[in-house]
Amino acid sequence: MAEPPARREPAPVRHFARIIDIALAALTLVFFVAVALATGVHSPWRGTIPLGLLLGALLLVRHRWPMAVLLLSIGGIFVYHLTGHGSPAGWIWPAAVAYFTAATTPRVRWVAAIGLAQLVYSAVDARWILDRNLTRYLTHVAGEGLLLAILIAAGLTYVAAMRWRERLRETDSRVHAAEERLRVSHEVHDVIAHTLAVVGVQLNVAADSLEEDPAAAAAALRLAKDVRNRAMADLRSLITVLRDNPADTAPQADLASLDTLIADARATGLEVTLNEHGDRAAVPAITAIAIHRVVQESLANTLKHAGASKAEVTIDYQPRSITVEITDDGRNVPGGAEVAEGHGLAGMRERVSALGGALTAGPIAGGGFAVRADIPVAGSTA
Template sequence: MSRYEEFMGRIRGARTIGAPPPPSRWTWAADGLLALSLTVAVIAGNLNRSYVELRPDPAGSRTPVPGRLPSPPALPDLPGVPDGSRPVPAVEHVLPPVEAWEMAAAVLAALPLVLRRRHPLAVYWTVTVAAVVLHLGDAAADATRITFASGLVAAYSAAMYSPHRRSVAASLAAGVLLHAVFPLVPEVDGDLVPVLVLLPLALVSHGVHLWRQRERTLRAEQEAELRRAVEAERSRIARELHDVVTHNVSMMTIQAGAARTVLATSPEQAREAMLAVEAAGRTAMSELRHVMGLLAMAADGPDPAAGVALAPQPGLDRLTELTDRVRSSGVPVEVAVRGVPVELPAGVDLAAYRVVQEALTNAVKHADGARVSVTVEYGTDRLRVEVSDTGGRRLRTAEPGGGHGLLGLRERLAVYGGTLDAGSRPHGGYRVRAVIPWEVP
């Protein structure tokens, strides 16, 4: 984060809870109509350059007021006419003609409200500064009333729709100070008092309703995000358990079948096969304890994997051990390593190991009597893993759940920006090829 971004973050402050819903077409239409109405009202009010002020003059003073027309003479007391019924002197004010910059300020004092939900703070300051500029000249009283109403709408929008609480508080305080320094507050007649009382109550009620709506939306988004995280974790656990169990169980099944076949004729070979079954079972249990231990680390309460020695996740350094287990089942496997082996990131190393493990498992289950070759190539910026067999593969649909392992591998590799290509070879057999970059893009 740059110093400018850090500085702006401190100015803006913490974000409010939730985010306002995106404006709909009806909302845009309502804001546009409001902005246009207030703009027309400000312009029309400012074009009214003359108005009459009633000023009681009990002393009958005829002293002219600078810049105003002289007051008419006070009427003498008439017999039979009460004092309260006497005519009140009137003073007519005539303002100078409107200039172009005053018209521009009048437009900017209301028209930006069309964007009050999208850019609330910017609209608030635009409306406030335009009102101040307008009143630096000769603003009509009608224009002052409309610009004050426009400022109230802009302040309400900034308080309700801006995500930066500290900036909103500072801006509203500065706006109050500007209204106190400059003549931005209109004179209030007695008829407007109920409106000025009911309008803030209505705005507060609407604000509370909108705040609750945003909290409900935020809560729903958090629950949806939690459900997605749970589903993603379930998928990850399912992929990990599939990779751990499928390979070892397949080896155990094949070795047990071989032992049963040669048990009567060759007890020594049957014994070796059963030893291989035992080794595969131990390996499966060890990896299952490892996976369960990783899952239990984030759980509360007693650790079900306590006391279990958790070995590191398998990687390509255990490739020889993996291929030896496959060879012991009777499937010939050739391994070729090209390039200079380097220390891989843990995730990339595990993903490459799972690719070889899944491909070998599928070859054992589906490629009867085939030869399997494993190639690991260390490139300059990526790792290429390829496992191919020479044929004899049965249809994957013959096995329940076929193809789920490859789908899980694609998802696993996608995390690291890798790709997986699996399909039949032109001259028979099957090939699985994975390309994994060194780093996540």
């Protein structure tokens, strides 16, 4: 099965990776030459510096061709030794970065096999030490093997960490998508509830006046049709969000559509007053959506349940918080019983709570019902 295409990193990440490669290339050259001079090499330009330059230059393309860089690095080291130059500090470490990089690829078994072959050759090449100093020989062989094991283990650990980070990123993305879909489902409920309330009132008006005032009945039906069309447009947009990418389509509701919302409610015969204090233009988008939905759901509940003739919407825009209050003169709950909280009130409460606010709803003295939401402004400090 073909591997999926690699995800392209952002430009700052690519630039940082390039800086790291240049730094590693420079350190490889400097350290290799320094160790060679410290171990008694007297003519570094005859082999040591050229090999250091080769090893460093190869690291500049290690991400694009990791296995090729490893093989060329090992080839350069073999040529260095076969031409009579002594090893400044072993066989593995000059290609340490190349080994680590290659170990982060799916060909890690080949990397281990190549390293093992190089270790065997290194042990055979250093056999002259065996007769003179057994401890030194064992230290040389064991050290080379331990370094190779550390480099391969580091590469595997790095790959595992990157995969874990990618899984966390995917999980976080799925969580955000689920939260967005839940929020959109609330939007769908609000749109449908408001539309059914307004359309239902208009259909009742049309039915009552069909024989006595056909013109009024026709006007009511036209208004019901307009409200229905707007709701269908909103629903199409919201369903698109549910089906595709939640980030592709922004919610349609905002403070600019408050006037249309109020006009629709007035057209049903409900006398609605809108009082706004402050600048609505300074309200962040996510807060504006919440305000619109609270007003929409409250007016829908008034039309469906309250039997009210008047409603008042008051919105106080402050720099750090916004207060939304909707009151009506509808009938109270008989006997002073508690109000049953349906999907509408629950949805409003969840929406406001998600923004760090609070919502209260209940009967008011003298008759009527009130909904009040206190919503902090996103990005403000208390």
